[in-house]
Amino acid sequence: MSESPSPHEIRWQHDGVRVVGADRLDANTAQTPGMDRKAAINFARVGAQRLWAGTVHIHANAKTGAHHHGPLESVIYVIKGRARMRWGERLEFTAEAGPGDFIYVPPFVPHQEINASRDEVLECVLVRSSGEAVAINLDIEPVEKPETVRWVDPTHPNG
Template sequence: MDPVSEARALVDELFPEALYALLGGSVAAGRRTPTSDLDILVVVDGLAAPYRESLRRHDWPVELLVHSQTSFGAWLERDFGSRQPVLARLCAEGIVLADRSGGRLEALREELRGRLERGPGAPHDAALGRARYVLSDLLDDLAGVTDPGERAFIEWNVVEEAARLALSLGGRWQGGGKWLLRELRAHDPDLAQALLKARETPGELAAVAAGVLERAGGRLWEGYRADGDVFHRPLRHVTPEDLSGATAQSAGMRRLAAVSDATTGSRRLWMGQTHVAPATRSADHHHGESETAIYVVSGRPVFVFLEDGGERRIETGPGDYVFVPPFVPHREENPDPEQEAVVVIARSTQEAIVVDLPDLRMR
């Protein structure tokens, strides 16, 4: 059976209710080798947790990437942030195996094609300076190395860093392993060929890499400086009057940010208050990739989520703590007809991520 038919049969058998599924990787790109596997993305409405699984079917090695709509969106953004949009390429350029999305898949593919075409943009000054410094330092190592083993490793590092710098200068996406070469060939085939030809000839390799450096502004070693002082920044004091309502909200709740990027310059932490009015409940929602810790200050709030297909309720009181894992749909309720419930919340992302949902099922 041909790889597309095999992949489609596997999806039909294992994921008959898949929202959509695609075949990507070397097979879909027409670059199949004797050891190529079937890279299959499957998006399932209501999947409890995303996973990756390697298996073999009819002598075909298969890499399954299984997501809910929520987790797939989060992983897409993570890849774009790293400038290596692996999942975006699989979705935008892959072969559709199944589609029950009512047009949503094609709209998503069109959006992703646009983002891929636009590229990540030029690197910021600090990133460019760091890249120039790293490649300059590697060229100094290459000029002085005498150990053949060390030379081999340095040579490959020079090839890789020169390729990454050239792609960054061109506002192009990055890749890992063979995909780095494919990205470079698509952007600058002459440079790709020159690096491959010179990779085991130190003098030629140094000259090719130096050419990339010149396009970036030249070698940078002496005088390079990166601020590494994390010991002399001031503490920040946030009073009740400083709390900010300029943060994500859910119906039935009022959130106030205390520690955030906007209020204190924090980079990985968000902390604030949530108020739930008497006899009310929040909308069903989740907090994306954030881990969330909750401390009950006053009132007796109830936290509701799904477990084994049914609703589970955690009833709390002042002094209690609750942990909400990433992506778990839940809601807060305040059954008290008179007293407001107030909690303090800390999250592992710098800003509050709130994704409202129509119900508690994972999307």
């Protein structure tokens, strides 16, 4: 005779580890010209309470305006292309990242995200410490002015 699964086994079976396959990413997120975003991990998809993770494909030459993400921490992992980040009170600091590199953006740090290539898509994985889209646009003149296509999404509503 086989035993019935215990309530704990049933709970873990449905509420335990989740695998979201690459072909199961959710493109039903805010999409705008210049950026293609797909959610993998969020509250709606897997019940994540304190994370959002997904993929972001940023079109060539896309740039945000100056902003910060309030109390959120962000991690960007570059898969393909070249990312340029500017940060500081006047966006006076700069660094670039390529495939295999991680970028960490601490809470409240003024920054500007840039696809450093004029002709290649930048492919990244983005992880945030909250499922909420928080972006505070700043009245700082960006060092690299947004041109061609602004990087606009729920966390960058004004580019």
